[in-house]
Amino acid sequence: MRYLSALFIFLLISCTGTPAGINPVENFDLDRYLGDWYEIARLDHSFERGLDNVRASYSLNPDGSVKVINSGFSEKKKKWEEAVGEARFVDSENVGYLQVSFFGPFYASYVIFKLDKNYQYAYVTGHNRDFLWLLSRTPAVSESRKADFMSTVADLGFDADRIIFVKQDVSQQGR
Numbered sequence: 001m002r003y004l005s006a007l008f009i010f011l012l013i014s015c016t017g018t019p020a021g022i023n024p025v026e027n028f029d030l031d032r033y034l035g036d037w038y039e040i041a042r043l044d045h046s047f048e049r050g051l052d053n054v055r056a057s058y059s060l061n062p063d064g065s066v067k068v069i070n071s072g073f074s075e076k077k078k079k080w081e082e083a084v085g086e087a088r089f090v091d092s093e094n095v096g097y098l099q100v101s102f103f104g105p106f107y108a109s110y111v112i113f114k115l116d117k118n119y120q121y122a123y124v125t126g127h128n129r130d131f132l133w134l135l136s137r138t139p140a141v142s143e144s145r146k147a148d149f150m151s152t153v154a155d156l157g158f159d160a161d162r163i164i165f166v167k168q169d170v171s172q173q174g175r
Contacts, residue, residue, distance in 0.1 A: 070085070
């Protein structure tokens with residue numbers, strides 16, 4: 001029993017760390033980050049597999065935590081899917097390092113490691129290099145932004161060959 005408890009605590013802690021060599025942005029301003037973001041690119045994973053038109057919406061909860069709504073359209077199922085969660089700062093509120101939960105007490109890292117000064121795009125990872133997103137305030141980004149993202153994440157040790165670019169169909173955005 002003691003072994004299982006220790007393993008459980010280790011798993012919880014390991015999911016809320018940061019990948020070695022990747023630092024969250026400093027001088028982070030949550031108020032400027034709140035609102036809607038379009039997912040431009042990601043490392044594919046089971047909970048978003050097959051989804052296009054993916055968006056993340058962040059708003060402030062009364063308790064100071066962040067309400068997270070992730071949504072995307074499944075062409076296969078012909079329907080919108082949505083996940084609602086909550087995020088909290090891990091350390092200081094001026095560092096882009098949060099933990100997010102969509103499943104009760106289980107949290108995972110949300111590490112913003114690159115953010116432009118106008119809060120128009122963000123590079124985000126999880127607790128390891130298996131999770132990665134390019135988010136933008138607009139449904140499309142320039143080719144130079146895509147190239148910078150690919151170069152940056154390859155230099156940081158992400159598997160750039162596995163990155164997919166998400167279809168953003170503007171006609172679907174209003175639902």
